[in-house]
Amino acid sequence: MIDPGVSANLRQELRRGSLVLACLLALQREPDYGYALLKTLAAAGVETDANTLYPLLRRLEKQGLLESVWVTEEPRPRRFYRVSDAGAEAADGLVNDWTAIWTALQKFQEGSGS
Amino acid sequence: MTTLTDRYVASVLRLIPEAHREDIQAELKVAIEDAIDEKVAYGQTHDAAERAVLNGLGEPARLAAEYSHRPLWLIGPDYYLAWLRLMKWLLWTLPVFVGAGTVALRLFVGEPALDALWSGLVVALIVALNVAVWSTVGFIIVERSPDTKPSDLGPLDRWSVKCLPATAIVDRQFSLIATIGGVILNVFLIALLSSLLSLEDVSILNTSAWTISVSVLIVLLAASAISSVIRYARGRWTPTLAIVNAILDAAFAGWWWWALWNLSILDPQLIARLDAESGLLTWARSVVLVILAVCAWDAVSGFTGRGRAVGGDLPAVASDLGER
Numbered sequence: 001m002i003d004p005g006v007s008a009n010l011r012q013e014l015r016r017g018s019l020v021l022a023c024l025l026a027l028q029r030e031p032d033y034g035y036a037l038l039k040t041l042a043a044a045g046v047e048t049d050a051n052t053l054y055p056l057l058r059r060l061e062k063q064g065l066l067e068s069v070w071v072t073e074e075p076r077p078r079r080f081y082r083v084s085d086a087g088a089e090a091a092d093g094l095v096n097d098w099t100a101i102w103t104a105l106q107k108f109q110e111g112s113g114s
Numbered sequence: 115m116t117t118l119t120d121r122y123v124a125s126v127l128r129l130i131p132e133a134h135r136e137d138i139q140a141e142l143k144v145a146i147e148d149a150i151d152e153k154v155a156y157g158q159t160h161d162a163a164e165r166a167v168l169n170g171l172g173e174p175a176r177l178a179a180e181y182s183h184r185p186l187w188l189i190g191p192d193y194y195l196a197w198l199r200l201m202k203w204l205l206w207t208l209p210v211f212v213g214a215g216t217v218a219l220r221l222f223v224g225e226p227a228l229d230a231l232w233s234g235l236v237v238a239l240i241v242a243l244n245v246a247v248w249s250t251v252g253f254i255i256v257e258r259s260p261d262t263k264p265s266d267l268g269p270l271d272r273w274s275v276k277c278l279p280a281t282a283i284v285d286r287q288f289s290l291i292a293t294i295g296g297v298i299l300n301v302f303l304i305a306l307l308s309s310l311l312s313l314e315d316v317s318i319l320n321t322s323a324w325t326i327s328v329s330v331l332i333v334l335l336a337a338s339a340i341s342s343v344i345r346y347a348r349g350r351w352t353p354t355l356a357i358v359n360a361i362l363d364a365a366f367a368g369w370w371w372w373a374l375w376n377l378s379i380l381d382p383q384l385i386a387r388l389d390a391e392s393g394l395l396t397w398a399r400s401v402v403l404v405i406l407a408v409c410a411w412d413a414v415s416g417f418t419g420r421g422r423a424v425g426g427d428l429p430a431v432a433s434d435l436g437e438r
Contacts, residue, residue: 055180
């Protein structure tokens with residue numbers, strides 16, 4: 001029986017590593033603003049906190065992976081993020097890595113005979 | 115009217131560099147309002163929704179630190195070991211050198227040994243405190259400089275097998291604190307005895323034997339201090355160390371036996387007057403017996419019990435590690 005604290009910790013570590021990739025892929029499909037992205041991610045099963053996501057978006061923008069524009073047509077002005085060319089490249093690389101890791105994991109799973 | 119949201123956003127902005135404030139203010143405020151609206155749409159009151167959303171965002175200082183990539187620790191894992199290494203090195207050298215220098219200087223200008231020792235100790239403590247504070251402050255600044263990397267610290271950051279200690283001892287049998295404490299006590303006693311040695315007229319003491327006996331005691335104390343340092347450096351009892359320890363114990367016991375069994379340390383005339391009616395001699399002999407017992411126990415502990423190294427040359431755990 002696994003300790004619930006340990007289990008939560010393991011899952012959190014795994015999610016933390018995948019959050020950047022999830023953001024890049026979600027925004028590549030459709031540019032969005034922070035709060036809407038939070039909802040999109042949650043709906044897709046990627047749970048994250050607002051206080052993690054908002055600073056992360058700024059960081060990715062600063063690193064040149066995202067670009068942002070203010071959209072003032074709606075009653076509330078919102079900052080929309082979209083993936084830059086560099087961001088798309090980074091996302092491709094990360095997806096490749098992710099696939100490689102998953103392939104390796106599957107090999108181990110088959111090898112264990114279960 | 116100032117709302118909770120305004121107060122929250124202001125608390126975050128206060129901790130963010132001015133250049134980014136306007137941007138973050140607009141984005142954060144709208145995001146909070148969006149979240150509140152959604153909760154209200156599900157039937158919560160505006161006040162309850164606002165509280166829930168802001169509580170969910172957490173402490174403003176934490177959010178601000180995330181926004182501006184400020185670490186939420188004084189010295190993080192990248193720098194901690196380098197800091198610890200520098201700290202140990204500085205604390206082992208500077209206070210010792212400056213303290214010893216102060217003592218030497220004070221003795222040189224003719225201050226009494228005890229005063230010189232005392233001021234050396236105070237100076238060493240002040241130096242240690244300053245070393246600790248300022249090197250830590252330096253590291254806190256380095257930790258917060260975005261352009262520095264741990265490798266910029268040069269030799270402080272680098273570790274290689276060259277840094278391994280010469281021995282493979284896992285548990286030292288002698289603690290550092292006890293060793294240092296013992297040495298300081300011995301040095302203190304030597305200083306005390308040295309100053310007694312220069313006294314001209316000590317009426318209650320046996321003046322003919324005084325100088326030679328005190329000199330012997332000083333030599334014994336010095337030898338014991340040196341042997342404890344060597345023992346610490348070796349990390350465990352060796353047969354030679356145990357024999358030296360036993361000889362020193364025997365010498366101490368012998369000295370106290372000489373000094374107190376017949377009260378030879380005191381003026382013979384004084385003893386002649388006291389002997390008849392006081393129980394002084396009985397007391398002194400009891401003390402001698404206690405000292406003999408302690409010395410014997412200490413001498414034996416060098417050869418047996420916890421004193422022994424575990425399983426021959428190396429402790430079991432260390433040889434285990436070596437085989438892997």
